[in-house]
Amino acid sequence: MVETFYTIHSCPVSIALVTDTHNTPADAVLNSLRRRKPALILLAGDFVYADPPTAPGRLKMLESRYALLLLQGCALVAPTFVSLGNHEWMLNEADLELMHSYGVTVLDNCFASIPPGGTKVCCGGLSSARFTAYQTWRRKQSVSFLYPEPDRTVWAGKPEPCTGWLDDFERQPGYKILLCHHPEYVPRYLQNRCIDLIVSGHAHGGQWRYYSRRRQEWRGIYAPGQGLLPKLTEGIHGNHVISRGLSNNTPIPRLNNPPELVYILPANEQGSTQQESG
Numbered sequence: 001m002v003e004t005f006y007t008i009h010s011c012p013v014s015i016a017l018v019t020d021t022h023n024t025p026a027d028a029v030l031n032s033l034r035r036r037k038p039a040l041i042l043l044a045g046d047f048v049y050a051d052p053p054t055a056p057g058r059l060k061m062l063e064s065r066y067a068l069l070l071l072q073g074c075a076l077v078a079p080t081f082v083s084l085g086n087h088e089w090m091l092n093e094a095d096l097e098l099m100h101s102y103g104v105t106v107l108d109n110c111f112a113s114i115p116p117g118g119t120k121v122c123c124g125g126l127s128s129a130r131f132t133a134y135q136t137w138r139r140k141q142s143v144s145f146l147y148p149e150p151d152r153t154v155w156a157g158k159p160e161p162c163t164g165w166l167d168d169f170e171r172q173p174g175y176k177i178l179l180c181h182h183p184e185y186v187p188r189y190l191q192n193r194c195i196d197l198i199v200s201g202h203a204h205g206g207q208w209r210y211y212s213r214r215r216q217e218w219r220g221i222y223a224p225g226q227g228l229l230p231k232l233t234e235g236i237h238g239n240h241v242i243s244r245g246l247s248n249n250t251p252i253p254r255l256n257n258p259p260e261l262v263y264i265l266p267a268n269e270q271g272s273t274q275q276e277s278g
């Protein structure tokens, strides 16, 4: 794992961006967080793996031991906000309540201020459309299973994320940070929105990375939702910060692409491998 530090001069607090841990042991992440002590921790999706639970009647989050340890560990370091990625599609209300009981704030297409009722920072969480579409479908089912098996209609026709609440989010006072697991949502749904900072993961850095002599930059090979040679796989793009993520959930190994824990620092704090952004 590498630690990457970005300075964003307008950002009023230090932030750790944790993404794509996929229920893998997170000791290195937690050790780094305890050492760096960010003011805010943002978990921008894919903290579990997408398989439904193996035991009937058992909560998915209870089977995701490492994810719970991560949430608990983060909450002991700093206020922690969590948004939902595509791998969280099956989580139900009991799962989310369990997460809350570990001390984190889950943002499912909603926002919250820090401190509660304060006017300095407001965090919002834009859930993956895969999560939102399954929740909508499940509410219409008469079965009492915790996780009814989705049929072909659930994700047919490319479901859209729920963006209506963002109008209200934009009107909130203070520095507005949006957790948006999917980086490809930013050009598609978030252009011209009055949001100070957007943080994403999901692309895993493009899985295999190579150095393009022509462009004089490292590039990813493939990312879900963006296809081959994706543009949004890591780094700073205006007000958008993307982490390469902290784990790997495919049989295809990462190449030239170590897992990454991102820190976003205000102007008066410095990291060790600094990258700058206005």
Ligand SMILES: [Fe+2]
Pocket: 045, 046, 085, 086, 087, 181, 201, 202, 203
């Ligand atoms: Fe993802």
